[in-house]
Amino acid sequence: MKTKSGTPYYVAPQVLAGSYNELCDIWSCGVIMYVLLCGYPPFLADTDPQVLALVRRGHFTFPAEDWSQVSDDAKNLITKLLAMKPAERFTAEQALNHIWIKEKAPHSRKEPLNTTSVSNLKNFRSTNRFKKMALQVIATQLSEDKIENLRKQFLALDSNGDGMLSIKEISDGLKAAGMKDNDLKHILAGVDFDGSGSIEYKEFLAATLDKKHYLQEDALWSAFCVFDRNGDGGGTSGRERL
Numbered sequence: 001m002k003t004k005s006g007t008p009y010y011v012a013p014q015v016l017a018g019s020y021n022e023l024c025d026i027w028s029c030g031v032i033m034y035v036l037l038c039g040y041p042p043f044l045a046d047t048d049p050q051v052l053a054l055v056r057r058g059h060f061t062f063p064a065e066d067w068s069q070v071s072d073d074a075k076n077l078i079t080k081l082l083a084m085k086p087a088e089r090f091t092a093e094q095a096l097n098h099i100w101i102k103e104k105a106p107h108s109r110k111e112p113l114n115t116t117s118v119s120n121l122k123n124f125r126s127t128n129r130f131k132k133m134a135l136q137v138i139a140t141q142l143s144e145d146k147i148e149n150l151r152k153q154f155l156a157l158d159s160n161g162d163g164m165l166s167i168k169e170i171s172d173g174l175k176a177a178g179m180k181d182n183d184l185k186h187i188l189a190g191v192d193f194d195g196s197g198s199i200e201y202k203e204f205l206a207a208t209l210d211k212k213h214y215l216q217e218d219a220l221w222s223a224f225c226v227f228d229r230n231g232d233g234g235g236t237s238g239r240e241r242l
Contacts (some may be wrong), residue, residue: 008051009041013058014086023086026095030081037074038066039149039210042082058084065116073100117153117208118174124191124207132206137223139205147205154204164198 002018005011012027014020034042042060045051060082062075077100083089095101124132139147157165157173191199191207199207 008048008055009043011052011055013056013084016052016056021086023089023091026081026089026092029095030078033074033081034060034078037070037078038063042078058082065119071100071104073098073104077101116210117150120208120210121191134223134227135206135209136202137226138220139209140202141223142209147209150205150208153208154201164196164200165204166198170199 001020004016004018006015006024006028010028010031012020012024014027015024031041031043043051043054045054062070067075077090077095077098080090080098081095090098127135144151153173154165157169159169159172191203
């Protein structure tokens with residue numbers, strides 16, 4: 001129990017210090033629970049050394065845009081699992097007996113839309129045409145694990161299974177999430193890039209994609225290569241494509 005090993009996002013601070021016990025796995029469970037409820041880890045950075053530095057400090061937050069619909073009981077359990085001092089950290093037995101595990105989680109219902117996706121949909125309508133096209137290209141080339149949550153949201157909204165979202169389906173999704181749909185027609189108009197009157201899967205992905213995915217260099221490069229038809233690395237070919 002002195003070997004410094006583990007995956008940066010999930011490793012406990014005590015493992016990095018070289019002295020730990022079984023409670024290091026409780027920490028990892030806390031990280032996994034955090035990821036499952038919001039889609040990203042509590043200690044997030046661009047490089048492994050930066051991630052490990054955050055882990056050593058142990059400070060994390062629950063950003064309102066992603067956690068407003070998550071119960072206080074869930075947040076409480078995560079806080080107990082990610083206690084910096086092992087003596088203050090939950091044991092496995094305590095975690096299993098927590099009210100969220102025993103009563104709340106078994107009866108929870110998955111909302112078809114979360115606040116982040118709705119916010120992205122609203123912001124997408126003001127995006128310029130070239131960026132919308134670029135985001136569609138990026139969305140269709142991302143790996144399945146990066147778009148899995150969005151794919152599930154789309155399938156949950158697509159009640160008739162036709163592969164497109166109507167105004168009614170989006171409206172139902174907003175209502176199920178407890179959100180108002182005052183701007184629904186404007187959202188649909190901004191996302192419906194081809195003017196079909198419905199939102200197709202690739203349009204939905206492009207509109208709801210998080211910045212942390214589409215601002216990665218490999219994703220941007222893939223989109224650039226699609227628009228750079230003559231391969232000269234210049235900026236005119238993209239405009240010609242439009």
